[in-house]
Amino acid sequence: MSEQKANRFGFAINRSRAINYDTSDRKVREYVTMREPSFRLCFACGGCTATCTAGQHASFNLRRMNTYIRRGEIDSLREEVARCMLCGKCLLVCPRGVNTRNVVATTAEALRKLDRNEL
Amino acid sequence: MNSDIFVWPFNLGLYFILIYSVVRSTIWFRNLSRADKLRLQRGFFGMPFMQSIREIFMESLLHRRIFKKNPVLGYMHMSLAFGWFLLIVFGTIEADFFGERHLNPPSHAIFFRWFNPEHGASGLAAIYGHWMDFLLIFILSGLLLAVVKRFIPGMMGMKKTTRHTWSDRIALISLWLIFPSRLLAESFTCGAHGNGGFLTGNLGAALASFLPAADIAPYFWWLYSLSLGTFFFLLPVTRYFHIPVELLLIFMRNSGITTADRWSAYTEVQTHACSSCGICISVCQMSRAAGINDMQSVYFVKGLRNERDIAAITANCLMCGRCDEVCPVGIELGPLRLIERRQGEREVTKLKFFDRYGLMRRREHIEREPTQSYSYLTPEEEKPADVLFFAGCMTHLTPSVIAAMKKIMDSAGVRYRFMDEQGGVCCGRPLMLAGRDREARELINHNSDIIWKSGAKTLVTSCPICYKVFRESYYLEAEVMHHSEFINLLIEEGSLRPGYLHRRVVYHDPCDLGRGSGIYDEPRAVISYVAELQPVPEERSMSLCCGGSLGNLTLSSGKRSLIAADAARILTQSDPDEVITSCPLCKKTFAKATETRVSDIAELVAAALPKPVRKTRGRASLAAVKTVADG
Ligand code: SF4
Ligand code: SF4
Numbered sequence: 001m002s003e004q005k006a007n008r009f010g011f012a013i014n015r016s017r018a019i020n021y022d023t024s025d026r027k028v029r030e031y032v033t034m035r036e037p038s039f040r041l042c043f044a045c046g047g048c049t050a051t052c053t054a055g056q057h058a059s060f061n062l063r064r065m066n067t068y069i070r071r072g073e074i075d076s077l078r079e080e081v082a083r084c085m086l087c088g089k090c091l092l093v094c095p096r097g098v099n100t101r102n103v104v105a106t107t108a109e110a111l112r113k114l115d116r117n118e119l
Numbered sequence: 120m121n122s123d124i125f126v127w128p129f130n131l132g133l134y135f136i137l138i139y140s141v142v143r144s145t146i147w148f149r150n151l152s153r154a155d156k157l158r159l160q161r162g163f164f165g166m167p168f169m170q171s172i173r174e175i176f177m178e179s180l181l182h183r184r185i186f187k188k189n190p191v192l193g194y195m196h197m198s199l200a201f202g203w204f205l206l207i208v209f210g211t212i213e214a215d216f217f218g219e220r221h222l223n224p225p226s227h228a229i230f231f232r233w234f235n236p237e238h239g240a241s242g243l244a245a246i247y248g249h250w251m252d253f254l255l256i257f258i259l260s261g262l263l264l265a266v267v268k269r270f271i272p273g274m275m276g277m278k279k280t281t282r283h284t285w286s287d288r289i290a291l292i293s294l295w296l297i298f299p300s301r302l303l304a305e306s307f308t309c310g311a312h313g314n315g316g317f318l319t320g321n322l323g324a325a326l327a328s329f330l331p332a333a334d335i336a337p338y339f340w341w342l343y344s345l346s347l348g349t350f351f352f353l354l355p356v357t358r359y360f361h362i363p364v365e366l367l368l369i370f371m372r373n374s375g376i377t378t379a380d381r382w383s384a385y386t387e388v389q390t391h392a393c394s395s396c397g398i399c400i401s402v403c404q405m406s407r408a409a410g411i412n413d414m415q416s417v418y419f420v421k422g423l424r425n426e427r428d429i430a431a432i433t434a435n436c437l438m439c440g441r442c443d444e445v446c447p448v449g450i451e452l453g454p455l456r457l458i459e460r461r462q463g464e465r466e467v468t469k470l471k472f473f474d475r476y477g478l479m480r481r482r483e484h485i486e487r488e489p490t491q492s493y494s495y496l497t498p499e500e501e502k503p504a505d506v507l508f509f510a511g512c513m514t515h516l517t518p519s520v521i522a523a524m525k526k527i528m529d530s531a532g533v534r535y536r537f538m539d540e541q542g543g544v545c546c547g548r549p550l551m552l553a554g555r556d557r558e559a560r561e562l563i564n565h566n567s568d569i570i571w572k573s574g575a576k577t578l579v580t581s582c583p584i585c586y587k588v589f590r591e592s593y594y595l596e597a598e599v600m601h602h603s604e605f606i607n608l609l610i611e612e613g614s615l616r617p618g619y620l621h622r623r624v625v626y627h628d629p630c631d632l633g634r635g636s637g638i639y640d641e642p643r644a645v646i647s648y649v650a651e652l653q654p655v656p657e658e659r660s661m662s663l664c665c666g667g668s669l670g671n672l673t674l675s676s677g678k679r680s681l682i683a684a685d686a687a688r689i690l691t692q693s694d695p696d697e698v699i700t701s702c703p704l705c706k707k708t709f710a711k712a713t714e715t716r717v718s719d720i721a722e723l724v725a726a727a728l729p730k731p732v733r734k735t736r737g738r739a740s741l742a743a744v745k746t747v748a749d750g
């Protein structure tokens with residue numbers, strides 16, 4: 001079915017929500033989920049983003065970062081993760097008890113390992 | 120005079136350990152920085168030397184600090200260390216005084232009775248024999264406790280006892296054998312010759328009544344010598360190495376050497392000075408409230424010593440500092456953990472047995488590569504102020520604390536500027552706690568710039584985490600004050616006049632403010648001014664951590680809640696009206712863990728302030744006008 005036709009019935013894939021399996025790299029997600037299982041609890045409510053210290057100074061969004069991890073968009077992720085200050089505000093607002101700081105820390109670790117081909 | 124080859128295991132062990140100690144100390148000394156070398160040399164010829172001797176006597180022999188924490192455990196350590204020391208001293212005197220010659224080799228003192236079997240039948244020598252027996256029984260009583268502790272740790276009021284490596288085990292067995300074999304060796308010899316003190320004499324006579332004492336005695340002398348020799352040979356690769364190393368540590372510390380922020384000979388000496396006493400386990404809330412029993416400082420230090428992979432252990436700690444507070448050896452456990460965190464991943468090497476004698480290796484200091492970058496921060500323009508108020512990230516999550524601080528400062532007529540009203544930049548301590556010091560520097564520079572530009576004389580913060588890092592890692596002209604200190608100052612000056620609230624409250628010392636920065640009295644002074652302050656079981660330097668600590672990156676929220684609930688339970692034992700703390704993070708953490716109301720010290724004071732006069736009068740007069748009009 002062509003995209004246009006699908007769209008007419010309202011179930012086309014929104015491009016920004018599509019996961020491209022050719023370019024997605026699941027290694028980071030696997031590494032983070034293994035080291036910080038609470039990552040799986042995130043339901044993308046955005047509470048962390050609303051309170052974020054770094055987000056007040058730059059375009060930084062932990063919820064978006066979580067999406068990048070899930071989708072394996074490594075390049076976007078790399079820029080995003082470096083901006084967090086590990087201040088811990090998000091930890092206190094997260095309704096799901098996601099250990100947000102460690103998600104950031106393990107992601108940074110995973111990316112470094114990826115660069116060194118250790119992942 | 121008897122001479123026998125059985126003394127050789129002992130002799131070899133003794134000479135080995137003496138030479139080894141000299142070599143190892145020399146290596147450590149050589150690896151000290153120049154400044155530390157100078158300190159140590161100066162310390163050796165001055166007051167620190169006398170101090171060290173005193174400390175060695177009080178701590179390494181009498182174990183005063185362990186005694187204070189746990190008398191039974193203290194007695195165990197004291198009887199073994201001090202008892203053995205006395206046995207050696209008086210044994211040497213005995214050999215010198217009653218022996219055939221003066222200045223005997225050590226083996227003649229240790230195996231005195233073997234070489235002088237006829238000695239001590241009567242007179243002064245017999246009395247001396249009783250004294251030596253007394254010392255032996257003193258040691259044996261401690262040994263009995265040690266055996267009990269190993270098998271039933273609960274008996275000594277300790278929850279858990281430390282785990283052993285196999286070399287520790289062999290060393291432990293040889294240590295345990297030393298004194299019983301001495302007892303039996305002496306008893307058999309005494310039994311065969313019909314002399315000896317109240318212990319060896321009587322036991323010997325009893326044994327000799329049904330056994331060929333003279334034939335059996337040599338076996339036990341062999342065992343005695345072998346266990347001593349084995350113990351000495353294994354000493355450097357076991358936890359018992361702490362005995363000589365602690366002496367060195369005491370000299371170094373008293374000479375003014377400190378841990379600083381990198382691996383050094385001093386940090387290595389500290390890791391070897393841990394006696395694995397396990398006191399740090401029993402105070403750690405991770406074990407007592409959250410059931411996590413593998414990350415306590417004793418395991419961390421052991422991992423460092425044996426170069427294991429301890430990344431998980433290093434990360435999984437609240438950095439609350441309770442263990443630092445109780446460690447009888449005075450190891451700076453928090454700073455050591457931070458150094459290890461800064462290092463990041465390390466290559467794990469499986470140490471071979473001989474590597475563990477540690478003559479060739481040296482821990483390299485590698486800093487982890489930066490992962491974070493804050494180049495997006497733009498410098499702020501100049502905004503002068505006398506008093507700067509920095510709420511801190513966490514305080515922004517407790518708006519009631521900010522409101523209370525505003526009310527207090529307005530009421531006292533303080534002219535201040537709210538530095539991070541529109542949301543500031545993190546102080547940098549959370550990054551430092553995660554071992555990312557270089558990245559933290561970027562934030563520190565950013566904030567310092569704002570503070571310097573304001574020309575402020577005073578910087579007030581509501582968060583102990585920020586307070587600690589402002590004081591320790593920022594270079595500032597402004598005086599840094601925690602809001603509890605500041606409020607205390609305002610009350611003392613008379614510019615703030617809160618009333619008295621009829622509430623019974625307890626105070627929780629936040630880790631970074633209390634143990635971390637030594638601020639215990641000011642908050643208490645403030646609270647006592649406005650309410651009735653009740654004592655809690657563990658407070659001041661032994662106060663509990665709320666469990667919310669940013670010092671631990673990996674701890675799950677479930678475990679945090681367990682720690683918070685346990686701490687809250689202890690805090691509210693006296694059923695107070697309110698729990699007061701002075702850390703926004705503690706407040707948030709406890710609020711979820713207890714039914715009792717939890718407030719910040721600023722909120723308490725703000726509640727005690729008289730209502731602003733003008734507004735009430737305004738409303739009252741309006742009401743008056745209204746009634747007049749209606750009437
Ligand atoms: S820890 Fe990072 S993501 Fe969370 S609030 Fe702070 S800066 Fe934002
Ligand atoms: S607050 Fe928690 S659940 Fe919500 S988006 Fe952030 S991490 Fe996910």
Ligand code: SF4
Pocket residue numbers: 392393394395396397398399400416417420445446447448449450452
């Ligand atoms: S770190 Fe200190 S308290 Fe812990 S076992 Fe070692 S000596 Fe004892």
Ligand code: SF4
Pocket residue numbers: 402403404405414415416435436437438439440441442443
């Ligand atoms: S700092 Fe606190 S959490 Fe960490 S080991 Fe010591 S007592 Fe336990």
Ligand code: SF4
Pocket residue numbers: 439583628629630631632663664665666667668669702704705708
């Ligand atoms: S929030 Fe309070 S009790 Fe908890 S770690 Fe920080 S200072 Fe300690």
